[in-house]
Amino acid sequence: MEPEKNTERKKETSSHFIKAIIDEDNRTGKHDGRVHTRFPPEPNGYLHIGHAKAIHLDFGLAEEYGGKCNLRFDDTNPEKEDMEYVEAIKKDIQWLGYDWEDRLYFASDYFDQMYEYAVQLVREGKAYVCSLNDEEIRQYRGTVTEPGRNSPYRERSVEENLQLLERMKNGEFPDGAHTLRAKIDMAHPNMKMRDPLIYRIRHTYHYRTANNWCIYPMYDYAHCLEDSIERITHSLCSLEFEVNRPLYDWFLDELRVFHPQQIEFARFNMSYTIMSKRKLLRLVREGYVNGWDDPRLPTLSGLRRRGYTPESIRSFMDRVGVAKTESIVDYALLEFFIREDLNRRTPRVMAVLNPLKVVIDNYPEDLTEEMEAVNNPEDAAMGCRSVPFSKVLYIEREDFMEDPPRNFFRLAPGREVRLRYAYFIRCDRVVKDPDSGEIIEIHCTYDPETKGGNAPDGRKVKATLHWVSATHSIPAEIRLYDKLFLQENPEDVAEGEDFLTKLNPESRKILKGCFLEPGLQDINPGDTFQFERMGYFCCDPDSTPDLPVFNRTVTLRDTWARIQQKNQE
RNA sequence: UGGGAUGUCGUCUAAUGGUAGGACAGCAGACUCUGGAUCUGUAUGUGGGGGUUCGACUCCUCCCAUCCCAACCA
Numbered sequence: 001m002e003p004e005k006n007t008e009r010k011k012e013t014s015s016h017f018i019k020a021i022i023d024e025d026n027r028t029g030k031h032d033g034r035v036h037t038r039f040p041p042e043p044n045g046y047l048h049i050g051h052a053k054a055i056h057l058d059f060g061l062a063e064e065y066g067g068k069c070n071l072r073f074d075d076t077n078p079e080k081e082d083m084e085y086v087e088a089i090k091k092d093i094q095w096l097g098y099d100w101e102d103r104l105y106f107a108s109d110y111f112d113q114m115y116e117y118a119v120q121l122v123r124e125g126k127a128y129v130c131s132l133n134d135e136e137i138r139q140y141r142g143t144v145t146e147p148g149r150n151s152p153y154r155e156r157s158v159e160e161n162l163q164l165l166e167r168m169k170n171g172e173f174p175d176g177a178h179t180l181r182a183k184i185d186m187a188h189p190n191m192k193m194r195d196p197l198i199y200r201i202r203h204t205y206h207y208r209t210a211n212n213w214c215i216y217p218m219y220d221y222a223h224c225l226e227d228s229i230e231r232i233t234h235s236l237c238s239l240e241f242e243v244n245r246p247l248y249d250w251f252l253d254e255l256r257v258f259h260p261q262q263i264e265f266a267r268f269n270m271s272y273t274i275m276s277k278r279k280l281l282r283l284v285r286e287g288y289v290n291g292w293d294d295p296r297l298p299t300l301s302g303l304r305r306r307g308y309t310p311e312s313i314r315s316f317m318d319r320v321g322v323a324k325t326e327s328i329v330d331y332a333l334l335e336f337f338i339r340e341d342l343n344r345r346t347p348r349v350m351a352v353l354n355p356l357k358v359v360i361d362n363y364p365e366d367l368t369e370e371m372e373a374v375n376n377p378e379d380a381a382m383g384c385r386s387v388p389f390s391k392v393l394y395i396e397r398e399d400f401m402e403d404p405p406r407n408f409f410r411l412a413p414g415r416e417v418r419l420r421y422a423y424f425i426r427c428d429r430v431v432k433d434p435d436s437g438e439i440i441e442i443h444c445t446y447d448p449e450t451k452g453g454n455a456p457d458g459r460k461v462k463a464t465l466h467w468v469s470a471t472h473s474i475p476a477e478i479r480l481y482d483k484l485f486l487q488e489n490p491e492d493v494a495e496g497e498d499f500l501t502k503l504n505p506e507s508r509k510i511l512k513g514c515f516l517e518p519g520l521q522d523i524n525p526g527d528t529f530q531f532e533r534m535g536y537f538c539c540d541p542d543s544t545p546d547l548p549v550f551n552r553t554v555t556l557r558d559t560w561a562r563i564q565q566k567n568q569e
Numbered sequence: 570u571g572g573g574a575u576g577u578c579g580u581c582u583a584a585u586g587g588u589a590g591g592a593c594a595g596c597a598g599a600c601u602c603u604g605g606a607u608c609u610g611u612a613u614g615u616g617g618g619g620g621u622u623c624g625a626c627u628c629c630u631c632c633c634a635u636c637c638c639a640a641c642c643a
Binding site: 015016040042044074076077079080133134137138141142143144145146147148175176179188189190191192194197199200201202216218219220222223239240241242243244245246264266271277319320321322323324325326327328329330332333335336337339343344348374377378407409410418419420421452453454461462463464465466530532533534535556557558559560561562563 | 570571572573574575576577579580581582583592593594601602603604605606607635636637638639640641642643
């Protein structure tokens with residue numbers, strides 16, 4: 001009865017209001033059952049996990065309904081956009097596992113068509129050239145409580161408008177001298193309908209159309225036409241465009257062209273991070289993080305470098321759902337999905353982050369034994385490996401306490417624990433630095449009868465520790481990451497206060513002098529492991545043949561950490 | 570304030586007039602050579618007031634709270 005369970009589960013996670021709309025459209029035959037979506041990024045920044053929600057929705061819905069999804073770059077503002085972003089965005093979408101096949105489009109491909117439509121609007125008396133400057137336009141627009149006033153240029157003749165528009169296009173005017181505006185209603189209660197701008201003059205080089213154009217279409221005019229030209233059926237966007245929808249509809253209706261339906265859903269937010277492109281750009285530009293792929297960032301490139309898998313992000317998005325309620329998703333949910341994914345796929349390995357030297361006094365000086373270790377207890381097919389054991393070892397510093405509280409199970413003077421896949425050891429003696437009092441090394445004795453990790457007499461230990469052999473281990477650098485911000489919603493700041501004040505000064509901790517078991521000699525950036533008891537780690541591109549570098553993707557669920565916290569309280 | 574939208578466990582999300590359900594987080598326990606994983610159990614919610622109805626998260630009404638719109642950004 002497994003399959004039935006699966007269907008039930010899928011149903012749980014995937015019913016939402018947009019599907020209800022599509023189902024209804026299909027029922028009434030609105031688009032002959034056709035479903036065609038698009039993901040329309042502006043190439044002015046890197047994609048983040050908020051975009052992943054939109055991508056997952058746009059591509060996922062098309063797939064589910066046997067339709068298509070276009071990738072379309074909304075490149076109507078050459079001042080902010082760049083080809084670098086186009087390539088990064090394509091890479092991220094592919095990494096997430098989506099395919100636009102041969103449908104890669106650019107809004108700039110439609111500039112001629114858009115201009116023709118604009119001429120049509122002017123001919124029909126539905127648009128005019130306005131010569132107010134930006135300050136005047138703002139004043140004439142009124143406010144949310146007061147109606148605007150008509151522009152003095154609103155009643156220019158069709159002939160004059162046609163001529164001026166042509167001259168705007170030909171580059172006869174400087175930036176800002178004129179605009180083309182829709183003639184709607186300056187007293188409209190919806191501000192977006194108060195004679196919105198259609199074209200503005202910008203003598204700017206465009207990375208795709210070069211200097212062919214010096215007028216560029218505004219979002220509201222361009223976007224609906226892009227959708228219409230591509231015969232998109234369902235045009236999904238975020239909630240803040242709700243007020244733009246009447247305008248979207250107005251242009252398409254007045255032009256009498258194919259009319260897609262705009263549907264708005266709530267943007268994705270997550271606790272302790274930010275999604276604002278502007279703010280992300282600031283963190284990158286001003287050096288608060290190291291580039292767009294800094295593992296602390298919620299960018300897809302950052303998450304990838306951190307060790308997140310596309311599968312985990314997609315499962316996460318399924319669970320997050322789609323609705324119109326604005327929300328902030330707990331980052332712990334994302335962590336749940338990456339743990340779930342990595343738990344079943346990553347090999348286990350032993351690595352000591354903060355080494356404490358252990359000398360096994362009764363172990364032969366020159367002996368090395370190979371211990372058999374399981375690669376993944378969740379997946380027997382991943383097999384076993386052998387790990388060298390010798391007289392001098394490193395264990396995790398936090399696995400030893402000289403004077404432990406009663407609920408500390410690990411090593412302490414007189415206490416016996418198991419070294420994973422090796423022997424039981426008992427701590428006999430602690431060596432300290434006479435000046436600082438810091439513990440330098442501990443001396444233990446091992447029980448030869450417990451080889452492999454089990455006692456023939458059946459006695460139990462309360463803890464199993466990971467370890468590496470001092471002479472065989474390889475040094476490494478390990479980078480630990482924590483929340484980028486200290487506040488659950490970093491956007492929530494007092495008047496005049498900067499979101500930067502909410503940055504977590506300890507969001508990254510770089511550990512040098514860590515040791516890995518020797519099997520990690522030949523690895524590549526991007527390889528992921530579970531360091532037993534410590535978490536999931538991903539090999540960073542900064543690695544060199546001499547010094548592998550790892551990023552901690554996420555810790556294991558840590559019951560001991562919670563107990564410690566309670567102890568403190 | 571004019572217009573547009575949204576309010577369901579701590580968080581996210583189902584239930585469209587008929588038992589308020591799931592996931593994460595939490596708590597308790599079982600098991601364990603990872604204080605991991607797994608398994609079991611468990612507490613917590615319909616923004617508020619009226620109304621319609623045998624019955625309301627759902628319909629009506631008033632109120633409250635939050636978000637969006639006054640870029641030649643998208």
